[in-house]
Amino acid sequence: MLVSPPTIASDVGSPEYMDCKVSNVSGCAEPSQTQPREPTEKVSLFRPQTCHFELTVAMTNERVVVEIKDLEQLFDALRQWGSLVGPTVREGAIAYDSVTAISDLPVGLIDEQEGGMYRLRKSNDERVFGCTVGPQSWKRFLFPPNLRLWKANRTIGNLKKVEDSHEAEKYVFIGVRSCELHAIAIQDKVFMKGEYSDPVYKARREGAFIVAVNCSRASSNCFCESMNTGPRVTFGFDLALTEVLEDGAHFFVVQIGSDRGRSIIEAIPNHAATESESNAALRVSEAVRMQKTLVTDGIKELLYQNYENPRWAEVADRCLTCGNCTLVCPTCFCSAVYDVTDLAGKQAERWRKWDSCFSVDFSYIHGGSIRPSPVSRYRQWMTHKLGTWIDQFGTSGCVGCGRCITWCPVGIDLTEEAQAIRETEKIRID
Numbered sequence: 001m002l003v004s005p006p007t008i009a010s011d012v013g014s015p016e017y018m019d020c021k022v023s024n025v026s027g028c029a030e031p032s033q034t035q036p037r038e039p040t041e042k043v044s045l046f047r048p049q050t051c052h053f054e055l056t057v058a059m060t061n062e063r064v065v066v067e068i069k070d071l072e073q074l075f076d077a078l079r080q081w082g083s084l085v086g087p088t089v090r091e092g093a094i095a096y097d098s099v100t101a102i103s104d105l106p107v108g109l110i111d112e113q114e115g116g117m118y119r120l121r122k123s124n125d126e127r128v129f130g131c132t133v134g135p136q137s138w139k140r141f142l143f144p145p146n147l148r149l150w151k152a153n154r155t156i157g158n159l160k161k162v163e164d165s166h167e168a169e170k171y172v173f174i175g176v177r178s179c180e181l182h183a184i185a186i187q188d189k190v191f192m193k194g195e196y197s198d199p200v201y202k203a204r205r206e207g208a209f210i211v212a213v214n215c216s217r218a219s220s221n222c223f224c225e226s227m228n229t230g231p232r233v234t235f236g237f238d239l240a241l242t243e244v245l246e247d248g249a250h251f252f253v254v255q256i257g258s259d260r261g262r263s264i265i266e267a268i269p270n271h272a273a274t275e276s277e278s279n280a281a282l283r284v285s286e287a288v289r290m291q292k293t294l295v296t297d298g299i300k301e302l303l304y305q306n307y308e309n310p311r312w313a314e315v316a317d318r319c320l321t322c323g324n325c326t327l328v329c330p331t332c333f334c335s336a337v338y339d340v341t342d343l344a345g346k347q348a349e350r351w352r353k354w355d356s357c358f359s360v361d362f363s364y365i366h367g368g369s370i371r372p373s374p375v376s377r378y379r380q381w382m383t384h385k386l387g388t389w390i391d392q393f394g395t396s397g398c399v400g401c402g403r404c405i406t407w408c409p410v411g412i413d414l415t416e417e418a419q420a421i422r423e424t425e426k427i428r429i430d
């Protein structure tokens with residue numbers, strides 16, 4: 001699944017910057033194992049225009065402190081639940097991949113993002129989780145980009161189906177941001193809450209142990225605040241870390257979100273957070289400033305009334321219909337199914353692969369595509385994300401992570417497009 005490289009800033013060659021050559025958003029290792037315990041307490045959450053779901057977790061306000069020197073012990077304890085996956089540096093960008101030690105994490109780095117531009121640079125401290133989100137999201141572990149559904153062997157006169165086991169992969173996700181927890185909750189609705197449940201997603205989701213991280217900064221493309229999805233983590237985690245670097249101290253204030261989270265913390269050195277340590281953690285979240293906003297008031301109706309707005313043609317003139325925005329989006333869930341056979345005709349396989357509404361074939365129905373033009377495809381994507389998704393699933397399809405803006409090769413920004421439509425609507429009304 002190829003993603004074109006974004007525009008690289010001109011000073012990327014300086015030693016301070018890491019060259020970004022991300023061309024594949026789906027190319028990393030797949031881990032295994034865990035035995036999740038039954039959760040204990042039900043919490044109902046409502047997020048206007050974003051999420052409405054029930055979680056069954058042991059949410060507490062209990063906070064403990066784990067010193068930076070004991071982070072490796074936390075990782076060791078987490079390995080009993082499953083394979084660790086977290087932010088690592090791959091080809092100049094943050095990718096979620098196997099983590100064997102703290103040194104695999106992007107310590108001392110921060111990311112810079114603009115429309116069509118991404119780069120990592122050294123920061124002036126040793127923060128472990130200083131980077132915001134990269135091109136990948138956790139969906140590639142819960143909803144794999146390539147999955148063989150079954151294979152069959154031909155013997156004399158017979159086709160014998162060989163079932164794939166699809167044993168649940170057991171992951172520990174390290175460094176899950178608030179917007180990403182909301183994205184996972186949205187995909188839970190798509191894959192598990194409807195009439196049909198996806199068994200592969202469900203097994204992987206139920207086995208996942210989530211270590212969330214409160215953001216200490218926002219990239220210039222983040223707009224989670226507009227979508228009510230961040231920046232502070234509020235639900236859906238086993239443990240939530242806030243990294244504090246203050247007055248020469250470096251520690252994590254850890255909120256315990258489940259019984260299994262508590263059992264991990266009990267196995268490593270920690271102490272109950274003092275008032276001053278809890279306040280320091282609060283200051284980290286409060287210091288996060290959004291630079292981007294999306295006005296969500298009446299956005300569904302706005303888009304429904306503007307199918308013929310000339311702005312769609314303007315954006316389509318720039319759009320390459322490459323599909324990057326759909327592949328990097330943590331909530332997009334479309335897939336296609338392909339059958340392949342070997343040349344000898346003795347073996348057949350059925351595969352599921354991520355698909356994108358930006359391809360012509362995506363809307364092929366009975367002899368032709370119903371969205372043959374870039375205008376129709378961009379309008380479909382954005383109207384689905386911000387409008388029809390609400391009718392379909394009761395939430396917005398956007399969590400404000402900004403990935404589609406950063407990884408669009410021509411820097412198309414859906415917040416700007418929505419605002420432009422709002423502005424022309426205003427002119428019409430005036």
Ligand code: SF4
Binds near residue numbers: 320321322324
């Ligand atoms: S909006 Fe950007 S990323 Fe999305 S299909 Fe068009 S060119 Fe590609």
Ligand code: SF4
Binds near residue numbers: 402
């Ligand atoms: S539409 Fe863009 S900003 Fe919204 S969740 Fe998807 S990738 Fe993130």
